[in-house]
Amino acid sequence: MQEETRLHAGGRKGAAAGARSGPAARPAARRPVADAGEGGQASARIDPKVAGPGTERSIVALKHRHLLGILGLAAEEITLILDTARSFAEVSTRTIKKVPTLRGKTIVNFFMEPSTRTRSSFEIAEKRLSADTLNFSLSGSSVTKGETLLDTARNLEAMAPDMIVIRHKASGAPHFLARHCRSNIINAGDGWHEHPTQALLDAFTIREKKGRLKGLRVAIVGDLMHSRVLRSNLFLLETMGADVVACAPPTLTPVELSRLGAQVTFRIDEALEGADVVMMLRIQRERQKGGAFPTAREYYNLYGLTAERVKRARPDVIIMHPGPMNRGVEIDSAVADGPYSVILEQVTNGVAVRMAVLYLLAGGTLGGIAG
Amino acid sequence: MDAEKIDRSLTRIAHEILERHRDVEKLVLVGIRTRGVPLSQRLQKKIAAIEGTELPLGVLDINLYRDDITSVGPSAILKETIIHFPIDDRKVILADDVLFTGRTIRAALDGLMDFGRPRSIELAVLVDRGHRELPIRADYVGKNVPTSLEEMVQVLLKEEDGRDEVLLVKRPEKKESRRSPAKAPVRAAR
Numbered sequence: 408m409q410e411e412t413r414l415h416a417g418g419r420k421g422a423a424a425g426a427r428s429g430p431a432a433r434p435a436a437r438r439p440v441a442d443a444g445e446g447g448q449a450s451a452r453i454d455p456k457v458a459g460p461g462t463e464r465s466i467v468a469l470k471h472r473h474l475l476g477i478l479g480l481a482a483e484e485i486t487l488i489l490d491t492a493r494s495f496a497e498v499s500t501r502t503i504k505k506v507p508t509l510r511g512k513t514i515v516n517f518f519m520e521p522s523t524r525t526r527s528s529f530e531i532a533e534k535r536l537s538a539d540t541l542n543f544s545l546s547g548s549s550v551t552k553g554e555t556l557l558d559t560a561r562n563l564e565a566m567a568p569d570m571i572v573i574r575h576k577a578s579g580a581p582h583f584l585a586r587h588c589r590s591n592i593i594n595a596g597d598g599w600h601e602h603p604t605q606a607l608l609d610a611f612t613i614r615e616k617k618g619r620l621k622g623l624r625v626a627i628v629g630d631l632m633h634s635r636v637l638r639s640n641l642f643l644l645e646t647m648g649a650d651v652v653a654c655a656p657p658t659l660t661p662v663e664l665s666r667l668g669a670q671v672t673f674r675i676d677e678a679l680e681g682a683d684v685v686m687m688l689r690i691q692r693e694r695q696k697g698g699a700f701p702t703a704r705e706y707y708n709l710y711g712l713t714a715e716r717v718k719r720a721r722p723d724v725i726i727m728h729p730g731p732m733n734r735g736v737e738i739d740s741a742v743a744d745g746p747y748s749v750i751l752e753q754v755t756n757g758v759a760v761r762m763a764v765l766y767l768l769a770g771g772t773l774g775g776i777a778g
Numbered sequence: 779m780d781a782e783k784i785d786r787s788l789t790r791i792a793h794e795i796l797e798r799h800r801d802v803e804k805l806v807l808v809g810i811r812t813r814g815v816p817l818s819q820r821l822q823k824k825i826a827a828i829e830g831t832e833l834p835l836g837v838l839d840i841n842l843y844r845d846d847i848t849s850v851g852p853s854a855i856l857k858e859t860i861i862h863f864p865i866d867d868r869k870v871i872l873a874d875d876v877l878f879t880g881r882t883i884r885a886a887l888d889g890l891m892d893f894g895r896p897r898s899i900e901l902a903v904l905v906d907r908g909h910r911e912l913p914i915r916a917d918y919v920g921k922n923v924p925t926s927l928e929e930m931v932q933v934l935l936k937e938e939d940g941r942d943e944v945l946l947v948k949r950p951e952k953k954e955s956r957r958s959p960a961k962a963p964v965r966a967a968r
Contacts, residue, residue, distance in 0.1 A: 467852050487855065494839065494856040503892045506842040763856075766842075770852045 629688025787920030
């Protein structure tokens with residue numbers, strides 16, 4: 408518990424500015440659902456003798472009604488999401504790519520930051536589950552007219568959506584919404600804080616390729632400072648027992664990173680040595696006004712992933728990138744399109760993982776919310 | 779029901795299926811997870827032994843088609859649906875362990891329709907325990923078991939549970955709603 412608190416504190420310091428609503432919101436995120444759907448009941452009802460040999464006592468429902476971050480999710484919950492996603496991958500291979508599971512549910516995609524991949528991935532996932540979707544984005548919305556987040560949330564809530572998928576530039580915005588809305592909230596990226604579905608789809612991709620997460624050496628290279636993808640992945644990989652080595656120029660490395668459990672290095676060759684998985688992070692040009700490195704070309708020379716550098720990793724290494732890629736900055740085209748790259752598989756898997764998250768959160772709804 | 783009775787029932791059902799369908803080519807088997815799967819595999823073996831033809835076999839997970847998924851929540855981990863053959867114009871034999879309210883079968887029918895337009899669908903179950911809530915009946919029944927709602931029918935199969943047996947047990951006292959509670963624990967016992 409103490410460990411967790413410590414991690415948490417570090418994590419938020421990383422999130423730094425804008426994390427105002429973070430601390431108060433956290434308990435809400437970790438609040439166990441009063442009655443975890445049928446999960447608790449069902450397993451309580453099974454007679455262990457009847458259940459037979461080799462029966463795994465795995466959980467069948469999440470303990471949370473929001474997905475605000477990876478921090479606070481138990482290993483068994485992560486496993487449940489990944490297992491469920493595996494089954495959903497099949498739905499996307501059918502001729503009729505649609506199941507009626509979330510029929511009559513309304514899901515709002517509330518995207519206050521530009522996003523192509525994540526938003527379309529969520530939208531496709533929602534549509535394949537037969538939910539009704541409403542897209543609400545920055546341009547042309549009342550937010551540009553000066554409405555506060557709380558007012559926007561209240562107005563959204565007044566239309567009785569069942570779930571809200573939120574992307575926001577302020578860390579903690581989803582937590583804030585979770586405190587003020589009855590809908591299930593899904594964090595689709597908040598500031599520098601977390602991007603849980605990205606970490607889940609990364610984990611899913613790794614597991615599909617490697618068969619496991621435990622004991623793998625995962626190198627994460629790139630803009631560690633501004634990356635919510637890093638934080639979510641770090642929490643997830645730590646929980647699942649993988650070893651993470653993080654690499655960036657000192658100017659893009661948050662000081663508390665090593666306290667979060669990652670090994671930190673400033674040399675990419677060192678990070679790549681013997682890696683099973685290499686995750687490249689995007690150099691976020693829109694957040695580079697401080698001049699953390701002189702030029703993109705210098706960054707490429709010192710930290711860009713080239714075919715030559717990949718040779719230091721294990722021969723069966725997989726190369727990942729959450730997108731959008733800056734070719735010739737953090738990653739060379741030859742690597743991005745090369746044999747080790749699973750970058751497009753990540754996108755495909757994203758739909759299945761998001762379907763799983765929506766399905767599991769919807770399932771807990773009535774059993775979960777108190778009255 | 780013990781192992782021998784289960785086996786005899788399945789042998790009889792296999793014969794009944796063949797009796798009713800002369801042209802085996804059009805037949806396909808689809809098992810409903812969890813325990814419909816081993817049952818359909820056994821039927822497949824038996825039909826192969828009698829007729830010398832191995833019927834295509836599919837596996838259907840009905841969780842995504844349940845009518846109570848958003849109210850009750852998942853009762854089992856979602857598993858993959860595997861139907862690798864076209865079911866258009868085929869005669870589908872759907873197999874499950876227990877026929878109770880009929881809601882599982884309703885969900886399975888919806889699920890199958892997403893894979894094509896079969897010529898016909900027939901239902902084979904090991905146990906029919908009555909208490910239907912929907913206009914659904916089985917075409918092939920291993921055993922009809924009159925039950926009360928306070929009872930649960932538990933089908934144990936070697937492939938899932940290590941032994942073959944059908945048990946009728948008293949449902950433990952619970953405050954839960956009476957809607958299909960008896961079946962849920964059996965399916966959840968995975």
